[in-house]
Amino acid sequence: MAIGPRRIVCLTEEPTEVLYALGEQDRIVGISGFTVRPPIARKDKPKVSAFTSAKIGEILKLEPDFVIGFSDIQADIAADLVRRGVEVWISNHRSVAGILDYIRRLGALVGAADKAHAYADGLQRGLAAIEREAAALPRRPKVYFEEWDEPPITGIRWVAELIRIAGGDDIFPERALEPLAKARILEDPDEVIRRAPDIILGSWCGKKFRPEKVAARPGWHAIPAVRNGHLHEVKSPVILQPGPAALTEGVAEIARWVRAWAQGAPPQR
Template sequence: MQLPTIHSLPLTVTDQLGRRVVVPFPPQRIVSLVPSQTELLFDLGLSERVVGVTKFCIHPPEARQSAVVIGGTKNFDFEKIAALQPDLILGNKEENYREGIEELAASYPVWISDIATLFDALTMIRQVGLLTGTAARATALATEIENSFASLSATQPPLPTAYFIWRKPYMVAAANTFIDDILRRAGFVNIFAGQQRYPKITPAQLAAAQPQQILLSSEPYPFREKHLEEFRILCPTATVRLVDGELFSWYGSRLRYSAAYLRQLAIGS
């Protein structure tokens, strides 16, 4: 007996930029332009519906084998995307570029996240679950993450901390960033919270700020052991440490592991 065809129904949703997006529900051909959101889609059980990812979508490892790589987060291959005929594209205000998103939005449903806090990330997870038909699974995941952070408490007086994301020039995470919110929740005081977003910092500015701790992120710049001494010379009294940038800045399902990591990091400070 032939089963009846299930037709997609239009679902109108509002993304985190306040844009109204009409998506066939449930979407069957999803392109993800954001690594952390790609991992989220796979963890929501949507691997067979993810048809396109970026070259930076390294989690899960099979994502770039099972889906077509459509370029980077800031340089899309529009021909490859067109060939995939997506019925939903997931992007992000910060990680993607406006011109590319606008070009895609002229032809496809494009839902954009805008993440500056843990609350924003949890909202994104729940909303992605809603628009992909995996609301129950997404809600459970968001609740798990929310509870893990609720139990995170500082084990020591807050440490004045600098979090570096780049070298040559030096750049740090400052106010109105997701990393800044995570630092605060972990019990660290961001010494550059008086500046906005990702400012360039000179060695003199760093020394004058007198951080007690310097965190060197594994991404986007790949800080390594060889860079530790460079910062110890700049700030001889500070503790300089390498940290897992994914657990500070990936705002999808990887957040399940962040609170435990931050707890251990604080204990070791």
Template sequence: MTDPDTARPDVVSLAPSATATLDAIGASDRLLGATTHCDVDVPAVGGWLTPDYDRLAELDPDLVCTSDALQREIRDELDGRGYRVHHVEPATLSDVLDTFIAVGEAVGRPEAGETLRADAEARLDAVAERVAGKPRPVVYCEEWSDPPMAAGNWVPDAVVAAGGRYPFVEPGERSREVDAERVVDANPEYAILHICGRGERVDPGVVGERAWAVDPEVHVVDDSLLNQPSPRLVDGIERLAEILH
């Protein structure tokens, strides 16, 4: 393996969020490889939860990026194989913003990470100003449909930042299965479908087909806008604000 103390390390990203963040701070030129789920033109190194360790060894990176509790075993495997690993587990919107700085520091571009966070905060402040004083509708966000899963982690924060209310999961808690009674009691005015791995390829009629005595306005958004803890999440909050207000 090459020198792990290289100021500008060559990187393999095993997390789409890390790939998007590296691109946003101008460090995509350091990418040797990424997962098949990443939107970048570099060699594929397997899937998010199924990395190709042989291909990784061939690429010989200085740094490997992972993210989320679901990649802890991968992180540990990489540690055991002698790789330098940058691993993050953001749970809230604030955590996501912190990762921008952390990724920048990991790849020798701390100022770019700080600038990215500052820009994100400015955009969020602008959204807050636009929605201030307006009624806050109840919003149901679904990240999986079979069974229906109410989105957790940073999504509750995202809804609030966009000017809505989200009584389904507390910020920072994992997504959870939701039943009809919970949804009916909350009586959401909006349902946002952002199904993992589906992009915008989702039938909005799925909500109306259920025996739920609610009639929300249904919108489909690209799953990366809400499911990915990267700069895409700020895009998602701006999109939510447009929908709600």
């Protein structure tokens, strides 16, 4: 006998990725148009939402018994569906521990608690291995991570934590306490100059990171990362969503750049 919801719509990528990883993808009847992981989901599942909007009529036609979204960004979508009698779960996890707990909770909701615990435990072991390797590095870089450029936004909590796990130190740790992007806007970009990061990582949601544009900002030539050519892109799909990708490919990419800097390797493009 099947346990839990059988017709799930995922308004963001992370529940889709988790359910596929748990072998529960047959429950998914609709996904976000921004989903790229796993690639087969884009081919197999109808795309019915974006980040801030959704095709409510199309979702209702799918007759979902459960819809999963994320944060205040999707509050209006959730309210619209709830008014139409749809059960909605809006998660609001923003830390590494929160991501692991999210995986366990989602697994329990679909009757796959054991598989979810095993999967989360595996991800946790992977993070621990990266942290052990980072502890052996000869030095720790100061890292500036930019999630948007106009205006500059920084300080996503799970990213700040992954930077630490990978062997670096986020230069804006206080901003990681702010859940909303508008509270993480850098009103004074010169503060980046003053905090002098050794590495700049960019992941501009929905568009390509342009290191040459960053380097050309007034006064930024004095930043060690700019001076030494350590400006790198981390692709948005592997870092900007609080799901398994951030704990695997995302942190691995951060660790690669941290390790190269710590070992004195020349910057790579």
